[in-house]
Amino acid sequence: MKVGIIGASGYGGLELVRLLHNHREVEHIDLYSSSEEGTQFSSKFPHLSKLYDRPLKQIEEVHLKALDVIFASTPAGVTTEIFPPLIGNGPRLIDLAGDFRLKDPDVYAHWYGKSPPPSGAIAESAYGLTEWNRDSIRRAQLIANPGCYPTATLLSLLPLVKERLIDASQLIIDAKSGVSGAGNTPGRMTHFSETNENLSIYKIHEHQHIPEIEQGISLFSNEKVAVTFTTHLIPMTRGIMITSYAPLKSNVTEQHLIECLKEKYAHSPFIRIVTETAKFCTKQVYGSNFCDIHVKVDPRTNRATIVSVIDNVVKGAAGQAIQNMNVQFGLDETTGLTQVPLFI
Numbered sequence: 001m002k003v004g005i006i007g008a009s010g011y012g013g014l015e016l017v018r019l020l021h022n023h024r025e026v027e028h029i030d031l032y033s034s035s036e037e038g039t040q041f042s043s044k045f046p047h048l049s050k051l052y053d054r055p056l057k058q059i060e061e062v063h064l065k066a067l068d069v070i071f072a073s074t075p076a077g078v079t080t081e082i083f084p085p086l087i088g089n090g091p092r093l094i095d096l097a098g099d100f101r102l103k104d105p106d107v108y109a110h111w112y113g114k115s116p117p118p119s120g121a122i123a124e125s126a127y128g129l130t131e132w133n134r135d136s137i138r139r140a141q142l143i144a145n146p147g148c149y150p151t152a153t154l155l156s157l158l159p160l161v162k163e164r165l166i167d168a169s170q171l172i173i174d175a176k177s178g179v180s181g182a183g184n185t186p187g188r189m190t191h192f193s194e195t196n197e198n199l200s201i202y203k204i205h206e207h208q209h210i211p212e213i214e215q216g217i218s219l220f221s222n223e224k225v226a227v228t229f230t231t232h233l234i235p236m237t238r239g240i241m242i243t244s245y246a247p248l249k250s251n252v253t254e255q256h257l258i259e260c261l262k263e264k265y266a267h268s269p270f271i272r273i274v275t276e277t278a279k280f281c282t283k284q285v286y287g288s289n290f291c292d293i294h295v296k297v298d299p300r301t302n303r304a305t306i307v308s309v310i311d312n313v314v315k316g317a318a319g320q321a322i323q324n325m326n327v328q329f330g331l332d333e334t335t336g337l338t339q340v341p342l343f344i
């Protein structure tokens with residue numbers, strides 16, 4: 001397969017390069033830039049020396065059309081312009097940004113503060129939460145890869161909401177992310193001296209992933225909900241932990257919740273239901289495409305605490321995008337994604 005990466009020098013793009021490099025079906029990778037066309041990729045990133053001693057290419061439609069698949073790992077708004085003319089014109093398109101995730105264009109305009117893509121293009125796209133949408137992903141020309149927080153949140157909550165084991169109207173979701181989630185543009189929020197030894201809460205009640213989580217719950221479990229979702233920045237590079245609190249429906253036990261999760265994900269190689277939690281942490285998935293989920297019921301409050309961890313740039317971005325490519329091309333879902341987590 002011939003693959004192109006738009007935004008190759010960003011964090012999502014670099015992770016795509018790292019993972020696609022060992023993908024047995026990928027024979028060639030084109031690297032695109034909007035600001036540094038002609039720059040040697042390996043001179044910008046010395047860790048890629050002898051591997052990618054080649055210039056970044058200019059983004060041109062005629063070149064893009066010759067590819068089998070194009071990943072875009074760009075700020076919101078870019079694929080709104082680039083992708084619609086390419087739909088049905090050759091390559092499969094996989095967008096790591098938020099442009100095509102929200103089915104209602106007004107909701108996108110409100111939460112992202114940008115003009116939405118044409119509604120025909122939104123309708124053509126499939127939401128790329130792999131474990132929940134394989135059939136649509138297989139058929140779609142354009143995949144809207146989910147956001148990092150929605151991936152970890154939806155994977156842990158959807159089975160329990162769908163089976164009506166928890167009260168979805170009362171969900172409180174507490175999210176924590178490493179700094180790479182903010183991308184490679186330096187800023188006040190991610191400056192070392194203000195992030196290190198610090199813990200910040202941000203975008204309270206305003207995070208752009210709130211409508212995506214609510215849409216995902218109504219799309220896959222037919223339950224319309226409004227959620228309380230709060231994000232925190234943690235002084236580490238990679239990793240997301242989501243802790244959700246939900247009242248139990250009557251007569252539901254911890255065992256019911258565990259069995260429901262195990263049954264739903266019995267044939268999903270990247271989802272691990274962890275029942276022992278001597279230690280449950282982001283490092284157990286670091287550098288891998290796993291999403292680990294743990295659930296525990298507090299009998300005193302009759303509430304469940306549901307925890308999930310992912311690596312934001314792998315399962316939360318590049319890894320899930322490649323998993324979706326594998327599904328689109330009829331490959332084993334794990335192709336190129338069998339890295340063991342980097343624990344120490």
Ligand SMILES: NC(=O)C1=CN([C@@H]2O[C@H](COP(=O)(O)OP(=O)(O)OC[C@H]3O[C@@H](n4cnc5c(N)ncnc54)[C@H](OP(=O)(O)O)[C@@H]3O)[C@@H](O)[C@H]2O)C=CC1
Nearest residue numbers: 007009010011012033034035073074097148181183184317
């Ligand atoms: N980081 C993460 O953990 C996750 C990120 N995402 C989403 O994925 C996308 C990429 O994120 P991330 O890699 O972190 O972001 P970065 O800021 O690290 O990289 C984005 C890249 O996009 C390219 N770019 C910028 N403007 C344009 C443009 N107008 N046209 C084409 N390319 C452009 C830039 O490269 P150049 O200047 O060379 O063109 C830049 O390196 C974002 O939408 C983000 O929200 C989703 C899930 C997780």
Ligand SMILES: CC(=O)N[C@@H](CCC(=O)OP(=O)(O)O)C(=O)O
Nearest residue numbers: 097098147148177178181182208
């Ligand atoms: C730590 C951090 O800043 N994370 C980013 C992740 C956003 C992201 O990935 O953006 P889209 O999924 O909307 O494209 C944030 O909270 O905005």
